[in-house]
Amino acid sequence: MSANETGREVAQLLFRAGAIHVSRQQPFILAAGWASPVYVDVRLLLGDPQLRQAVSDLAARYAGAAFPPGSLDAIAGAETAGIPFAAWLADRLALKLRYVRKRPLGIGRNAQVEGGSVEGLRVLLMDDLTTDGGSKLNFARGLRAAGAVVEHVLTIFYHDAFPGADARLREAGLTLHALANWGDVLRAEAGSGLSPEDRAEIERFLADPVSWSTRHGGRASLAPRT
């Protein structure tokens, strides 16, 4: 199964879960301050047994193809929504499971990691959503501080509108793998939930996300906050 096909299927699952919200009036303000006409709530895939089985199967199939057998020791779920997805994937691949906190709790090398030592383990970091990659860097730092080898991040959805996440992660020695991104959502066939107006708004946004954000009162440049 090609990455494109996985993307299309995951996009369908997200539509079925009602996880893709489009607003043409009041923008959604994402954590990094960007204004966006779209918001994806990947957590809606958790609730439904069919949807979560389907997405876990797709994740397992993707991981099986992307990572040769024996190249991973553990999956680490990112607090909070990354944890259940990581658990189902670890189950399917018969790998160890850990989870990693947003902040270290207490002191010691392992303060950000739960579920046992990761010393010397090759760990795949799993999360539900990636926007600018900032939180992934933080999770990877926590795992590495505890002795893990972390080279790959797997995310269900990659909000790939704002440039920079890929490069930031690459700079930190991380490769980002996304089951689906905006291209996949737009490729999903008509009638799957996007009205023509919504689709047009998303396309306008994707054509120049920074100026869309600026025009709608969000963050206006890629430069870090001064």
Next chain:
Amino acid sequence: MTAQPAEMRNVFSGDEGDRVLAEALFGSLREATGDGVGITREAYSERESLALDLVEAKARELGLATERDAGANLVVTLAGREPELPFLACGSHLDSVPQGGNFDGAAGVIAGLAIIARFKEEGFVPRRTIKVYALRGEESARFGKAYMGSSALFGKLSTADLSVRDHASGQALSECMRAVGVDMARVERAEPLLDPATVAAWIELHIEQGPVLVARDLPIGIVTGIRGNIRHREVECLGEAGHSGAVPRWLRRDAVFATAELITHLDRHWRTLLERGRDVVITAGVLGTDPQEHAIARIPGTVRFSFEVRSQNRETLEAFYDLFLSECGLVGEERGVEFRVDRRLESAPAVMDAGWIARLKAAARNLGLPDEDIPSGAGHDAAVFANAGIPSAMIFVRNQNGSHNPQEAMAIDDFLAGIAVMRDAIREAVR
């Protein structure tokens, strides 16, 4: 020097008079009400009165009729051909926060004055009378409540509002209003000093107090709506003081830790609401332990802080306020403290008039200026006029460095552009 200012002068032909008037008035206001750091003309203070006097003297010099209304605001009038018609009102406020900027408020008053001064000079007699208001008491810094001047006009100050005391002098709002000449008998009866039916519209120019016009590189913006707010001047977190070394964690009732946790929870709710597309901002701008008793080695028993939530949407305001109260209860239960709130203060969100928005946009386009929408994050007197049922509109002028600080910086050319748009829109409406 770039070519741009010269080009702009050509666009707004005849604006030399506006420039001279603006520079003269901003200059004399700065001189008279500067405090060495910024500008101080607090609500219902002598310095505020001084600012009104200066503008009034200038208006008389220009041959315009002036008076003080029952709210002790300055009103400058250009009589219309049909004076029995509801009049068109414009202007803004002349008070400032302590060590504030010179343009916040004053820009709108000067714009109104420049507009009718030019009409008079041209011999243009409008159909309706035009009144320029220099309002008092817009800033909440002194008494915790904003828009006191405009609220008084519509009988909207409660007994509780009027009895709030200024922290510095201990004087009640009602005393300070009386001292500058407000007709307090009527205000205390909550009697409107101005009948909304006699006002055809309220048009207010103001500097933008956020960074959006600068970020979008626009000289002006047309305001679509104004955020309302719910506030407490003081929330008290009551725990128990104790020795910092002797009391174990499980026995502590630490007011600082409880307050910090409350604010962290509110921040999470805020972030979630933004992700779901709600308009909301929250602030705790005043916060502290009591300097009389706080110490490094003492578990703080009391923290006092202010709370403010703002939104364009009334339902979001109420929903966030409910979250605030329920978080106070939950954190209080978990940490053995009690949060006590003082009187709830509120200002309703306001929607600007669609007809006037269209008129201002058309005027901007005709002048070759951008006509883009901008919501107002800060509150303005225009919200009070709008909520009194008067069609209201606002123009924002680009301003660097935010406001409520001495660094606010409006370029005079942007101001002239704003005046030109407002003048053309008003001329069109009162022809």
